[in-house]
Amino acid sequence: MAETVIPTTIPTVTGQEIAAIQDVLRTRTLTGKGKYTVLCQRWLESSMIGGKAFVLSSCTSALEIAALLADLQPGDEVIVPSYTYVSTVNAFVVHGAVPVFVDLDDATMNIDAQRIEAAITPQTKVVVPVHYAGIACDMDTILAIADKHGLLVVEDAAMACGGTYQGRALGTIGHLGCISFQEKKVFTSGGQGGALLINQESLAARAEIIYEHGTNRGQFLRGEVNVYRWLDVGINATMSEIQAAFLYPQLQAAPDILAHRRHLWTRYHQRLAPLAQTGVIQLPQVPEGAIHNAVIFWLRLTDASRRPEFIRHMAAGQVCTQAQFVPLHSSPFGQQVGRFHGEDRVTTRAAAEIVLLPLYSELTETSQEVVIRRVLAFWDDARPSDGIPGLGS
Ligand SMILES: *Cc1c(COP(=O)(O)O)cnc(C)c1O
Numbered sequence: 352m353a354e355t356v357i358p359t360t361i362p363t364v365t366g367q368e369i370a371a372i373q374d375v376l377r378t379r380t381l382t383g384k385g386k387y388t389v390l391c392q393r394w395l396e397s398s399m400i401g402g403k404a405f406v407l408s409s410c411t412s413a414l415e416i417a418a419l420l421a422d423l424q425p426g427d428e429v430i431v432p433s434y435t436y437v438s439t440v441n442a443f444v445v446h447g448a449v450p451v452f453v454d455l456d457d458a459t460m461n462i463d464a465q466r467i468e469a470a471i472t473p474q475t476k477v478v479v480p481v482h483y484a485g486i487a488c489d490m491d492t493i494l495a496i497a498d499k500h501g502l503l504v505v506e507d508a509a510m511a512c513g514g515t516y517q518g519r520a521l522g523t524i525g526h527l528g529c530i531s532f533q534e535k536k537v538f539t540s541g542g543q544g545g546a547l548l549i550n551q552e553s554l555a556a557r558a559e560i561i562y563e564h565g566t567n568r569g570q571f572l573r574g575e576v577n578v579y580r581w582l583d584v585g586i587n588a589t590m591s592e593i594q595a596a597f598l599y600p601q602l603q604a605a606p607d608i609l610a611h612r613r614h615l616w617t618r619y620h621q622r623l624a625p626l627a628q629t630g631v632i633q634l635p636q637v638p639e640g641a642i643h644n645a646v647i648f649w650l651r652l653t654d655a656s657r658r659p660e661f662i663r664h665m666a667a668g669q670v671c672t673q674a675q676f677v678p679l680h681s682s683p684f685g686q687q688v689g690r691f692h693g694e695d696r697v698t699t700r701a702a703a704e705i706v707l708l709p710l711y712s713e714l715t716e717t718s719q720e721v722v723i724r725r726v727l728a729f730w731d732d733a734r735p736s737d738g739i740p741g742l743g744s
Pocket of ligand 1: 408409410411412435436438439481507509510530531532533543544545
């Protein structure tokens with residue numbers, strides 16, 4: 352009998368999605384901005400301090416609206432980590448902005464807040480902290496620097512819905528926050544989706560116009576004007592009601608989903624701690640005041656040259672593991688349009704060392720045990736890994 356393969360990730364499905372979708376089919380409001388859109392937006396707004404949330408087709412479209420709100424001119428600079436998904440940077444580069452990549456903090460693989468200020472020039476307009484792995488960036492430092500230099504802070508909280516920093520939801524701390532509900536995140540709106548969180552009152556009116564395709568349809572629907580007209584640029588990034596209906600039951604189940612995933616995350620961390628102590632791996636460190644959302648679990652092989660062998664060893668034990676992002680500053684387009692500020696001490700090395708272990712809402716402790724034992728076996732001299740020569744070191 353073939354052993355079941357344990358994948359790195361499986362989209363969250365609660366079982367309540369179909370009933371909500373059937374409710375949408377009954378009402379025949381499919382296009383979005385209906386009952387479930389409102390419910391999802393209220394859920395997001397309940398963790399905000401007077402802000403406004405729009406659920407959208409993707410986090411990429413949220414970042415695109417954020418870039419429009421930033422009113423960038425060609426040559427303006429945006430400070431970002433290089434270790435992130437391309438969308439973080441593309442949204443700004445489309446407007447002719449120059450990405451200025453800043454090195455990572457070794458403990459979290461988030462942007463090193465201490466290195467941001469040195470990268471600021473008169474052209475700098477925006478800072479985009481990415482809460483990698485749902486672990487909060489050093490937002491106090493970032494907000495203080497942004498305030499001092501008059502910069503817009505756009506949180507890329509794509510991975511981070513459910514995570515907090517000093518009691519505040521990630522995505523609700525900067526001027527704007529961008530969330531993803533793509534299937535690899537903790538909560539999904541049926542495979543694709545996202546949200547824009549507007550935490551700065553002065554940006555809310557224009558954000559709504561851009562979201563309403565460049566019109567004041569929002570005001571029209573509230574009865575504030577008799578007719579709606581074309582006022583500005585805009586995009587159609589509306590989330591369909593079917594997607595919102597898929598998402599809402601997951602948001603309602605958030606406490607249970609997060610508790611289970613955090614439990615598994617902590618178990619990985621505890622069981623692999625002895626390997627970290629011997630120095631063969633490095634594990635994420637969650638900063639004081641941050642509560643992560645357990646979207647992924649990463650470890651780093653101190654000897655990056657052994658990563659392909661490690662991934663093959665795990666696969667031979669029916670466990671899928673994977674690397675993540677290739678740094679953007681060393682990618683062909685990144686070299687063309689951006690620059691790395693200062694020394695690359697962590698980014699390239701950490702990106703070459705990282706491996707993601709299986710973590711998803713349906714993962715059981717039994718399957719996790721298979722993963723943990725397989726990881727431990729890689730460094731276990733006494734037990735060559737399942738008879739495959741040369742794989743135990
Ligand atoms: C997933 C992800 C995105 C993109 O989200 P989409 O909803 O797929 O557009 C952006 N940034 C980061 C850090 C991500 O992990």
